[in-house]
Amino acid sequence: MPLFSSGPSVDSVISRLGSTKDSTAHYIAVSEYVESKKRRGKGVAEVNTKLDDLERALAKVSERLAADTAGTFAKIRDDKGLPRSKLFPSAAAPAPEVAPPPAYPAYAAPPPPVPAAPVRVGSVSRAAAPPSPPTTYAAAPAPAAPSYAAVAPPARAGSPAALILNGEEQLAMLRDYDTVFLVDDSGSMAGSLWREARAAIQGVVAHAIKYDEDGIDIYFLNDRSAAKGVKSVGEVEALFNRVRPSGATPTGARLDKLLKEYKRELDAAYEAGKRSGGDMYTVKPLNLLVITDGAPTDDPESAIVSFAKYLDKYDFPLSQCGIQMFQIGSDPEATEALQDLDDALENRYNIRDIVDTVPYAGAMTAEMIVKVLLGGINRRLDRRNA
Structure with missing residues (x-):
């Protein structure tokens, strides 16, 4: 598709959209292109960048298109079942200059049309566009079923919108x-798996940094490079560029070191707290x-069991620590070994369950992000299959 493969400038897009026919063709092509990319979960950054260019271009084109093209776009949209878009809003029929019929006294005049949010793809589900404003006096539409949706952007620049389900912010507990x-940086991770790990971590980090005020920390199994207080996806990219x-795969040794450092803080x-008679669980x-x-x-296994027994011995809250094993590939x-850490340790050693396991499916959906970030610390999500 030339529009996306060549990366045109705004002006070049405008020159190719000088007629109603050309604009219509691009509108249909863009909608189908975006849907195919969303289904495959690939090319997210490319699509969003191109959509930004296209949106600016089409805004200029729409200023010079004749008024009668609005009816053409409305018919195409209805015939093809395409979503409403602020790129090509259909002209609302003028409200009749008559009083509402007496038979429907309870309904107010229809509101003015509201432009829909631009189409975006990514790890957060797309917000549904608002329905077309009614042109006659009719009952309000039934509320849509609850689903994950993007809400207003958070305060931190560059961070994605929050994940909302049934009116609740899913990652707020972070x-x-x-x-x-x-991060596993063993030799078996070289090549495509390293690229997958980088993409997966960036998708998760983009949400995690929104909730950790002092930033997240990133360590590796072999390389002694580490990043503390990470607050942007760009820092993750730079870190992965340095590590080979x-x-x-010394997972146990590195887990033991990190958990012992945390144990010293708890001790x-x-x-x-014991000396002062105050709260002993402040970490x-x-x-x-x-x-x-x-x-x-x-x-x-030994590192995890030892730490879980320590938490049980001193009666730390069940929420004190959670470990998420996120499998790439x-x-x-590997699946069997990680699943054993998730399912068997609690009964085998009579300890609290602090481990969850989730495989990477190749695309970071909203549900996957919630599972990865909360599975280790939320027993309800731990029990849910990935």
Whole structure:
């Protein structure tokens, strides 16, 4: 499709949309292109960039199109079942200059047309465009079924909109946690899996940084590069550009080190609380996400069990720590090993369940983001299949 493959400027798009016929063809092509990209979950950044250019171009084109083209677009939209768009709004029929019929005294005059939000694709589901304003006095439409949708952009620049379900912000509980990523940079991650890991982490980080005021932390299994207080996706990109996958998969050793560092913080707060007679549970809970493609070459089970027993011994809140094992790729042995950490440890050792596992399906949907970020700290999501 020339419109997207060549990356035209605004002016060049305008020159190609000088007639109603050309504008109509591009409108149909853009709608179908966006839907196909959304289904495949690929080319998200490219599509959004091109849509920005197209939106500006079409805004200029619409100023010089004749008024009678509005009826043409409305007919095309209705015939093809295309969504409303502010790029080509259909002209609303003028309200009759007569009083409402006596038989319908309860209905007010129809509101003016409201432009729909521009189409966007990405990890957050697209908000539904508002319905066409009524041209006659009719009952209000029934409310739509609840679904994930984008809401107003958050205060932090560059961060995606919040995920909303049934009027609730799904990731709000992350504000109470420190979010830490532990990334597998073993040799088996080189190539396409490393690119998949980078894309998956960027999709998750874009949401996580919105809720962690002091930023997230990122560590690797082998490379000693680390980033603390990350507050932008660009920092993640720069970090991945510096690290080259190599070596084994010492998941257990790195987990043990991170959990022991966190345990020292808990010990200090617990002892201080005992001495003062105050709150002994003041350390911010930990949400630890492990991104890996394969079965570990050491023993993460022992590190997890030891830390869970410690939490139980001192009666820390059940929400004090959660570990999410996020699998990149589809190695069946890795899947089995990670699933065992999720399902078997609680009964095998009579400990609290602090582990969840989720496989990466190749695209970060809204539901996947919620599962990845909350599965380790929310038992209801832990029990839900990915």
